[in-house]
Amino acid sequence: DAGVIQSPRHEVTEMGQEVTLRCKPISGHDYLFWYRQTMMRGLELLIYFNNNVPIDDSGMPEDRFSAKMPNASFSTLKIQPSEPRDSAVYFCASSLFPGNTIYFGEGSWLTVV
Amino acid sequence: GESVGLHLPTLSVQEGDNSIINCAYSNSASDYFIWYKQESGKGPQFIIDIRSNMDKRQGQRVTVLLNKTVKHLSLQIAATQPGDSAVYFCAENSINTNAGKSTFGDGTTLTVKP
Secondary structure, three states: OOOOEEEOOEEEEOOOOOEEEEEEOOOOOOEEEEEEEEOOOEEEEEEEEEOOEEEEOOOOOOOOEEEEEEEOOEEEEEEOOOOHHHOEEEEEEEEOOOOOOOEEOOOEEEEEO | OOOEEEOOOEEEEEOOOOEEEEEEEOOOOOOEEEEEEEOOOOOOEEEEEEEOOOOEEEOOOEEEEEEOOOOEEEEEEOOOOHHHOEEEEEEEEOHHHHOOOEEEOOOEEEEEEO
């Protein structure tokens, strides 16, 4: 079975540009998570959804970040405008139900110059 | 505040030796713990998990031990191989309070010397 699929795998963009990261969770998983990983801060949970509804977005850094899940098989994380400090690896992950294993995608490597 | 942390950021072992990676957690309400392995350029991958009603769980070459009294978790890797070189994260989850989200530790880098 296909795992969590993320795109793009790598993106380099200029400061001020809009960035959209995409995620397809594992089919049947009701929970979707967006994480950010940096050397300084490790793995940080940005936001997570349950049945397409945002449950906790307390980890979203600021208003420049937004996430949507229009249906059970697709989610986006948008940064507008992007800044160099947003450079990180962004992981999407999904799980079947609370307390279950979280399965990660391969990540989107973002560099903002 | 609540936190999950690893005791050591790096661990270097000889191929064939056993490895032990430790993790401390502070949320006494945590009831589900997971170890992940992250290889360079990849996302974290599930290794093994344990629920709070257990003290020990074994997988293939890996064992997780849970000591709820001192809030300590460890991952033991038997006969460590070069392919085990990676960053290892522990994660804790509280089904009742966190509704499914996990808190990750900082990670321990395991290096296996041939």
